[in-house]
Amino acid sequence: MTEEKHFVEIRHAKKSFGTLEVLKDINLTVERGQIVGIIGSSGSGKSTLLRAINDLDPLSGGEVWLDGVQVNKSLPHRQYEKHINAMRQQVGMVFQHFNLFPHLTVRDNVTMAPKLLKGISNDEAETLAREQLEHVGMLEKIDAFPSQLSGGQKQRVAIARALAMKPKLMLFDEATSALDPELVEEVNQVMKKLAEEHMTMIIVTHEMDFAASVCDRVLFMEKGVVVEEGPPEVIFKNPEKQRTREFLRKHIEGAA
Amino acid sequence: MDVDLMMRVYPFFLKAAWVTIQLSILTTILGLACGALGAAARLSRFAFLRFLGAAYVSVIRGTPALIQLFILYFGGPQIGIQLDAFEAGVIGLGVNIGAYMTETIRGSIIAIDKGQREAARTLGLSKVQAFRKVTLPQAFRLMIRPLGVNINALIKGTALVAAISVVELTYTAQRYIGSTYKPFEMFLLSGVLYMIIIYGTGRVITWLDRKARIV
Ligand SMILES: Nc1ncnc2c1ncn2[C@@H]1O[C@H](COP(=O)(O)OP(=O)(O)OP(=O)(O)O)[C@@H](O)[C@H]1O
Ligand SMILES: [Mg+2]
Numbered sequence: 310m311t312e313e314k315h316f317v318e319i320r321h322a323k324k325s326f327g328t329l330e331v332l333k334d335i336n337l338t339v340e341r342g343q344i345v346g347i348i349g350s351s352g353s354g355k356s357t358l359l360r361a362i363n364d365l366d367p368l369s370g371g372e373v374w375l376d377g378v379q380v381n382k383s384l385p386h387r388q389y390e391k392h393i394n395a396m397r398q399q400v401g402m403v404f405q406h407f408n409l410f411p412h413l414t415v416r417d418n419v420t421m422a423p424k425l426l427k428g429i430s431n432d433e434a435e436t437l438a439r440e441q442l443e444h445v446g447m448l449e450k451i452d453a454f455p456s457q458l459s460g461g462q463k464q465r466v467a468i469a470r471a472l473a474m475k476p477k478l479m480l481f482d483e484a485t486s487a488l489d490p491e492l493v494e495e496v497n498q499v500m501k502k503l504a505e506e507h508m509t510m511i512i513v514t515h516e517m518d519f520a521a522s523v524c525d526r527v528l529f530m531e532k533g534v535v536v537e538e539g540p541p542e543v544i545f546k547n548p549e550k551q552r553t554r555e556f557l558r559k560h561i562e563g564a565a
Numbered sequence: 566m567d568v569d570l571m572m573r574v575y576p577f578f579l580k581a582a583w584v585t586i587q588l589s590i591l592t593t594i595l596g597l598a599c600g601a602l603g604a605a606a607r608l609s610r611f612a613f614l615r616f617l618g619a620a621y622v623s624v625i626r627g628t629p630a631l632i633q634l635f636i637l638y639f640g641g642p643q644i645g646i647q648l649d650a651f652e653a654g655v656i657g658l659g660v661n662i663g664a665y666m667t668e669t670i671r672g673s674i675i676a677i678d679k680g681q682r683e684a685a686r687t688l689g690l691s692k693v694q695a696f697r698k699v700t701l702p703q704a705f706r707l708m709i710r711p712l713g714v715n716i717n718a719l720i721k722g723t724a725l726v727a728a729i730s731v732v733e734l735t736y737t738a739q740r741y742i743g744s745t746y747k748p749f750e751m752f753l754l755s756g757v758l759y760m761i762i763i764y765g766t767g768r769v770i771t772w773l774d775r776k777a778r779i780v
Binding site: 397398401402408409411421422425426467470471474 | 678680681683684685686687688689690691692694698699702703706779
């Protein structure tokens with residue numbers, strides 16, 4: 310059905326909440342190792358699109374493909390549950406509000422899913438936790454509980470938790486929006502590091518500078534459609550569409 | 566105040582207090598079981614089970630516990646349910662408090678932020694795994710105190726079974742008033758014993774709550 314194979318492919322994605330059309334025929338492709346940024350004003354459907362990729366918000370129409378497998382294929386309920394759990398293991402997701410498990414230590418936050426789903430031993434889990442926490446610079450907090458961490462630290466642990474499942478694709482939904490300004494950089498650094506390691510990422514963000522510096526491609530969304538997409542140099546410096554220009558002007562004024 | 570009389574009869578009151586404690590423990594266990602089932606029904610994805618759960622809660626909370634006990638104990642034999650007074654007391658009170666516990670347990674579960682469930686699901690956990698590993702452990706911690714309130718009400722509620730002549734603290738007080746004509750002393754004695762039981766239970770709840778609290 311697909312002639313050329315893309316790593317991630319979203320075809321004719323549609324989504325409505327009741328009568329509200331949130332996504333109107335969205336198409337998006339991402340190649341392995343690419344980093345795609347999604348920008349747009351509040352309510353434009355960015356989160357909904359991101360969450361459709363791992364079926365957290367199932368689409369009303371259209372298809373999502375990951376590495377040659379359709380994510381949202383129609384299957385009987387039980388089989389679908391199995392299928393989607395297997396797909397989700399390959400896709401890491403980072404939320405605006407971290408969503409760390411408050412009843413578990415940092416270590417257990419990172420190892421819970423791999424232990425449960427991959428049946429790794431305690432020793433392997435310990436190694437995995439140390440490796441992943443080291444990677445985000447959080448090793449020294451391995452025994453802490455989430456409530457003992459700052460926002461930036463929480464988000465770095467949340468990234469380590471997602472990476473511990475060894476995902477093929479990482480989704481970031483405004484990973485730094487809930488952070489105090491001085492904590493944004495430490496999280497951005499971790500994301501940049503992932504970029505250097507060629508992790509495939511889709512990043513919803515309000516931070517234009519960050520998007521410009523890490524993304525290979527940027528999409529501007531408005532009212533459920535992709536208005537314009539292209540390399541960051543074009544989107545941020547020289548956009549074609551009037552609406553993109555207006556958004557950027559407002560956004561930069563708003564931020565200043 | 567007739568202290569001598571109180572000193573003479575208090576061993577009988579201690580025995581009665583033990584019956585009240587047994588009633589309370591068994592009722593708590595049954596109530597928790599009913600509450601867990603009720604909450605599971607109310608949160609089920611099957612409409613029929615949700616209806617059953619909601620019906621259970623509104624019927625039980627919409628009628629006096631005393632009437633429920635009378636129906637079970639006096640009305641039961643008419644429909645083939647033969648229970649002695651103690652059994653009827655435990656079952657009646659347990660099913661009754663279970664309705665309140667249903668709401669407590671359900672409330673604690675739905676109070677857990679849906680982002681928690683989502684985070685678990687995005688890692689690849691199934692619904693059941695996410696519930697067991699993420700939602701439930703957090704809900705447990707939330708429900709200890711409100712369940713403590715239910716248990717407090719239940720202990721005081723055991724006084725109702727005096728009306729079907731279970732020889733517990735309230736019934737015992739009434740019986741001794743019949744022979745001594747000293748209601749003040751007799752009710753005071755049972756009141757003090759109730760308070761000790763309730764205070765002790767409260768301490769256990771507080772201890773559990775503190776132990777379970779997340780850092
Ligand atoms: N579960 C839901 N039920 C109903 N409406 C929803 C739901 N989730 C999102 N919406 C609506 O869909 C629209 C798009 O929401 P979405 O969260 O995707 O926007 P967004 O671009 O991520 O915005 P923001 O920048 O504020 O995060 C909004 O109007 C929102 O109110
Ligand atoms: Mg959003």
